[in-house]
Amino acid sequence: MAISNGLSAVYEALHSAAPYALAEVVRDALVAHTPVQSAELLLADYALVALRPVLDTPVLGDDEIRIDSSDAGRAFASQQAQWEESHSTLHLPVTACGERFGVLSVRLPIAPELDDVGELLEVAEALGHGLRGADRLTDRYQRARRMARMTLAAEMQWGLLPGYGHTGKGYRLAGQLEPAYAVYGDNFDWSCDPDSLGLSITNGMGEGMRAALLTTLAVTALRNARRSGAGLEEQAGLADEAIYAQYGGREYVSTLLLRFEAATGQLFAVDAGSPRLIRLRGLDVETIKFDQQLPLGMFGNTTYVEQSVSLQPGDRMVVISDGVYGGALLGRGAVRRGAPRVRRQIHPAATGRRGRQDNDSWHADVQGRRRRLRRRRRGVPRLDRRPDRRSPSPREGRCCLRCPRTLPRTGIAV
Incomplete structure (x- = not known):
C-alpha cells in the first residue's frame, strides 16, 4: 500500500x-x-x-x-x-x-x-x-467522552486539570480522578519546566460543592504563586494565607507539593496533609515519610519547610489519598506488582459494603525513566489469540486491563 x-x-x-x-x-x-x-x-x-x-x-x-x-x-x-x-x-x-x-x-x-x-x-x-x-x-x-451526567463539583475538578498525562525528559506522568463523574474534593495539578516537574496534590475538606470550591481556591492560589516564580515553601505559605483569608480557619486543604529534578534525581516536597508517598525500587517497597506540617488554610501564618529524597532511574513513586488508605492498607505485593494490583486492592478500601462510593480518592504514581531505554519496533502484533490479560509491567505505565467500573482512583504516573 x-x-x-x-x-x-x-x-x-x-x-x-x-x-x-x-x-x-x-x-x-x-x-x-x-x-x-x-x-x-x-x-x-x-x-x-x-x-x-x-x-x-x-x-x-x-x-x-x-x-x-x-x-x-x-x-x-x-x-x-x-x-x-x-x-x-x-x-x-x-x-x-x-x-x-x-x-x-x-x-x-x-x-x-x-x-x-x-x-x-x-x-x-x-x-x-x-x-x-x-x-x-x-x-x-x-461531550463524546461522557457515559453519564457529571456533577457540578466534578465538572469543576476536571476543568482544573492541565491534562491527564505527560512524557518529559526523565519522567512519565499520567493522572486520573475517581469517581470520574462525581469527584468533589480531590485534585492534582502539574507543570513541566526545562529542568524539573512540579506537582501539587490537594484534598479539600468536606463534600460536594463545598469541597470543590475550596479545592479550586487552593489550586488557583498555588498556581498563582508558582507562576510568580515562588518555590515550594513560598507556594504553600501564600496558598495558606489565601485560604485562611477566605475561610478564617474553618476550612482547610490537605496538600502535598512536589518538585522533581530529573538531572539530579532529587524529589523535593512540602507535606501539608494527608497524601502518602510510597516508593517502589526494584522489589523493595518503602513508605517515604516527611515531617507532617499543617494543612493549608488552618492558621494563615504557617511557615512551611521543604524536604527532599533521592530517586534513582526506574524508581516508581505512588501517592495515595485518605480515600484509599483510610479504608484498608495496601499490601507490599500490591505496589510491587504495579498499578493493576494496586487498583484491585484499593477498590474495597474506598467503596462501601453495598458497592457505593463513600469518599472520592486518588492514587498517584511517579516513575523516573531509565537512562537507557530500548527502542521498541513499531509494528502490528499478531491477534490470532485472545487478548493478553496479564498485568502490564509497572515500568510501562499502561492502563490496567482489569479495572472495575467503580474503581476509585485519581492518579499521576511519572
Missing part, C-alpha cells in the same frame, strides 16, 4: 481543520488520499472504562467498546497499533506528549506493512496534538 504518497495532503487538511471538525477532516483526507476505506475516532471516557465513537454517535442499546475486552481498547492500553483481522481494521493509539486521548480505527483493504503502520501512527499522533488544542475551543470531544 502507498500510504506515504498522500500523507502531505492529510497533514495539510488537519492543519487547516476547524477544532470541532478534526475527526471528519482526518477521515475524509485519509479516504481521499490513502488506501484507507473508512475511519473512526474513539475517545476514552472519563472513567477509562470504554471508548466512545465521535463520528458514529452511539445510541441506547449499542454495545460498549470496552477498554478491557476489545482490540481497540488493547491499542489504547498498550499504546501499540493492533490489527483486527476479522474487520480488516488497524487500531492506532491517539496520544500527544504522553497524554492519551483514544484510538483512531482505520479500515484497510489488506494487512499493512510495518512502514505503513509507522506512517499512520504519526497521523494519529498529529491528531492527538490537534485534540489537545481543540478542547479549549469546543465542547464536542468532552
Whole structure:
C-alpha cells in the first residue's frame, strides 16, 4: 500500500481543520488520499472504562467498546497499533506528549506493512496534538467522552486539570480522578519546566460543592504563586494565607507539593496533609515519610519547610489519598506488582459494603525513566489469540486491563 504518497495532503487538511471538525477532516483526507476505506475516532471516557465513537454517535442499546475486552481498547492500553483481522481494521493509539486521548480505527483493504503502520501512527499522533488544542475551543470531544451526567463539583475538578498525562525528559506522568463523574474534593495539578516537574496534590475538606470550591481556591492560589516564580515553601505559605483569608480557619486543604529534578534525581516536597508517598525500587517497597506540617488554610501564618529524597532511574513513586488508605492498607505485593494490583486492592478500601462510593480518592504514581531505554519496533502484533490479560509491567505505565467500573482512583504516573 502507498500510504506515504498522500500523507502531505492529510497533514495539510488537519492543519487547516476547524477544532470541532478534526475527526471528519482526518477521515475524509485519509479516504481521499490513502488506501484507507473508512475511519473512526474513539475517545476514552472519563472513567477509562470504554471508548466512545465521535463520528458514529452511539445510541441506547449499542454495545460498549470496552477498554478491557476489545482490540481497540488493547491499542489504547498498550499504546501499540493492533490489527483486527476479522474487520480488516488497524487500531492506532491517539496520544500527544504522553497524554492519551483514544484510538483512531482505520479500515484497510489488506494487512499493512510495518512502514505503513509507522506512517499512520504519526497521523494519529498529529491528531492527538490537534485534540489537545481543540478542547479549549469546543465542547464536542468532552461531550463524546461522557457515559453519564457529571456533577457540578466534578465538572469543576476536571476543568482544573492541565491534562491527564505527560512524557518529559526523565519522567512519565499520567493522572486520573475517581469517581470520574462525581469527584468533589480531590485534585492534582502539574507543570513541566526545562529542568524539573512540579506537582501539587490537594484534598479539600468536606463534600460536594463545598469541597470543590475550596479545592479550586487552593489550586488557583498555588498556581498563582508558582507562576510568580515562588518555590515550594513560598507556594504553600501564600496558598495558606489565601485560604485562611477566605475561610478564617474553618476550612482547610490537605496538600502535598512536589518538585522533581530529573538531572539530579532529587524529589523535593512540602507535606501539608494527608497524601502518602510510597516508593517502589526494584522489589523493595518503602513508605517515604516527611515531617507532617499543617494543612493549608488552618492558621494563615504557617511557615512551611521543604524536604527532599533521592530517586534513582526506574524508581516508581505512588501517592495515595485518605480515600484509599483510610479504608484498608495496601499490601507490599500490591505496589510491587504495579498499578493493576494496586487498583484491585484499593477498590474495597474506598467503596462501601453495598458497592457505593463513600469518599472520592486518588492514587498517584511517579516513575523516573531509565537512562537507557530500548527502542521498541513499531509494528502490528499478531491477534490470532485472545487478548493478553496479564498485568502490564509497572515500568510501562499502561492502563490496567482489569479495572472495575467503580474503581476509585485519581492518579499521576511519572
